[in-house]
Amino acid sequence: MAKEGTSRSLGTSEVTVVDAGDCRDPFQWDLREDCEVRQILDRIADKWSLLVIALLEDRMMRFNELRREVDGISQRMLTVTLRHLERDGLVCRTVYAEVPPRVEYCLSPLGKTLLGTIQSLVDWTEEHQSEIAGARAEFDARQGAARVPASG
Amino acid sequence: MAKEGTSRSLGTSEVTVVDAGDCRDPFQWDLREDCEVRQILDRIADKWSLLVIALLEDRMMRFNELRREVDGISQRMLTVTLRHLERDGLVCRTVYAEVPPRVEYCLSPLGKTLLGTIQSLVDWTEEHQSEIAGARAEFDARQGAARVPASG
DNA sequence: CAGTATCCTTGCTGATACTG
DNA sequence: CAGTATCAGCAAGGATACTG
Numbered sequence: 001m002a003k004e005g006t007s008r009s010l011g012t013s014e015v016t017v018v019d020a021g022d023c024r025d026p027f028q029w030d031l032r033e034d035c036e037v038r039q040i041l042d043r044i045a046d047k048w049s050l051l052v053i054a055l056l057e058d059r060m061m062r063f064n065e066l067r068r069e070v071d072g073i074s075q076r077m078l079t080v081t082l083r084h085l086e087r088d089g090l091v092c093r094t095v096y097a098e099v100p101p102r103v104e105y106c107l108s109p110l111g112k113t114l115l116g117t118i119q120s121l122v123d124w125t126e127e128h129q130s131e132i133a134g135a136r137a138e139f140d141a142r143q144g145a146a147r148v149p150a151s152g
Numbered sequence: 153m154a155k156e157g158t159s160r161s162l163g164t165s166e167v168t169v170v171d172a173g174d175c176r177d178p179f180q181w182d183l184r185e186d187c188e189v190r191q192i193l194d195r196i197a198d199k200w201s202l203l204v205i206a207l208l209e210d211r212m213m214r215f216n217e218l219r220r221e222v223d224g225i226s227q228r229m230l231t232v233t234l235r236h237l238e239r240d241g242l243v244c245r246t247v248y249a250e251v252p253p254r255v256e257y258c259l260s261p262l263g264k265t266l267l268g269t270i271q272s273l274v275d276w277t278e279e280h281q282s283e284i285a286g287a288r289a290e291f292d293a294r295q296g297a298a299r300v301p302a303s304g
Numbered sequence: 305c306a307g308t309a310t311c312c313t314t315g316c317t318g319a320t321a322c323t324g
Numbered sequence: 325c326a327g328t329a330t331c332a333g334c335a336a337g338g339a340t341a342c343t344g
Contacts, residue, residue, distance in 0.1 A: 135241025
């Protein structure tokens with residue numbers, strides 16, 4: 001993965017460390033892009049990460065097994081996603097020196113705690129789903145009306 | 153992640169609506185990309201949305217005021233972000249017909265509920281921040297060792 | 305001040321080919 | 325089976341110029 005390799009900065013070292021004394025305000029954190037929060041958020045908001053985490057909740061799974069379940073994902077992206085998750089210590093990768101090769105992935109304890117956290121996010125979403133849908137519809141209606149006033 | 157462009161269905165109508173009855177399982181939802189959850193998640197995980205929401209927590213702010221606070225953001229992206237947030241009914245936009253023009257943004261009640269939710273996410277992050285950093289460092293160390301074995 | 309429109313770069317993502 | 329490497333496509337983000 002040459003492209004990904006380019007962005008060594010992903011989490012390597014340039015990250016600006018802020019002293020805790022500065023973090024008393026509830027939302028001071030996200031004023032900086034480099035903040036950890038952004039890193040994590042990017043991961044869970046990743047196109048596939050969430051899927052994989054969710055799938056791994058119940059059981060440990062093999063590479064192609066995950067591939068089949070997620071289905072839409074390409075081999076490359078599954079690898080990338082898994083690597084990211086592994087790097088963050090969210091999933092564990094176990095390689096069995098067998099023939100044929102077998103690699104199993106499972107959620108780490110840390111990953112499991114994240115599971116609960118994202119669930120609260122999901123709860124919020126499901127709870128306000130219709131409100132948002134309504135707001136969107138209304139907004140689109142207004143936009144449509146504003147943009148096509150003389151159509152009729 | 154589910155880019156809006158990927159599925160033009162975002163606001164239009166192609167969005168597959170899943171009935172709540174289908175979403176009982178804690179993580180059944182995220183098996184479909186089109187799920188509402190993904191939409192919302194994409195928004196709050198947006199590069200800037202979170203920033204704006206956080207800034208708007210305390211007070212209502214004007215366009216350039218937000219621009220200054222976020223700083224890294226371009227004018228275009230602030231507009232786009234604000235529009236998205238407005239469309240989702242998360243922020244309110246108030247235009248004052250004055251000279252010079254004045255537009256103020258504030259969090260909607262719905263937006264405020266989201267505030268609490270993302271906070272839990274932040275809490276998790278801050279709580280496990282060091283674990284992740286450690287995992288990353290360890291991972292990178294292993295990778296580095298594997299890739300540069302004969303350098304010394 | 306608060307946008308809108310346009311061009312350009314970046315980087316994610318997927319398809320393909322190859323390896324152990 | 326489980327990857328790795330490379331290339332091509334496209335959308336998102338950023339810079340710039342212009343407007344009300």
